[in-house]
Amino acid sequence: MGLGIKKNKKGLYQVQSSTSDNLLHDGWLTEDEVKKLLIEKAYQDFVHTTIEIDMEFPNDYYINGKIYQKENLHQAGKIFVIKNWGKPEITEKFNKICERLKIKQ
Numbered sequence: 001m002g003l004g005i006k007k008n009k010k011g012l013y014q015v016q017s018s019t020s021d022n023l024l025h026d027g028w029l030t031e032d033e034v035k036k037l038l039i040e041k042a043y044q045d046f047v048h049t050t051i052e053i054d055m056e057f058p059n060d061y062y063i064n065g066k067i068y069q070k071e072n073l074h075q076a077g078k079i080f081v082i083k084n085w086g087k088p089e090i091t092e093k094f095n096k097i098c099e100r101l102k103i104k105q
Contacts (some may be wrong), residue, residue, distance in 0.1 A: 005034070047094045052077030054097045 002018035012028035015037060025037060055077035058068045084090050098105055 003038075047090065048077075048081045050097055051081055051090070051093050054101075055080060 003024075004016045004018045004021075006014045006016075008014075008028060010028075012030060013034045014028060015024045015034060016022060017024065024041075025033075029037065056073050056075070059070055059073035061068055080093070081090065084093075095105075097103070
């Protein structure tokens with residue numbers, strides 16, 4: 001999803017999805033509030049991508065010059081993220097992955 005950012009004459013901002021044109025927040029935001037929103041979105045994307053890689057690898061990667069594909073792995077991580085959107089299962093899964101792979105948070 002791309003983002004469009006508007007700035008008014010008072011130096012306040014609005015952030016909207018370039019896909020849906022919906023605002024990602026209510027009202028106008030300060031510069032620091034926009035930074036926080038963008039950082040939180042980037043972190044959320046990182047968590048979701050981490051889950052997708054863990055659940056789907058090596059599917060859709062080239063291994064020894066050939067693409068590896070197994071139907072049961074196809075978008076398994078993406079489906080998990082969509083089904084559990086906004087639920088504690090996302091954080092739990094991410095934390096377990098970090099523990100298992102010894103990723104420092």
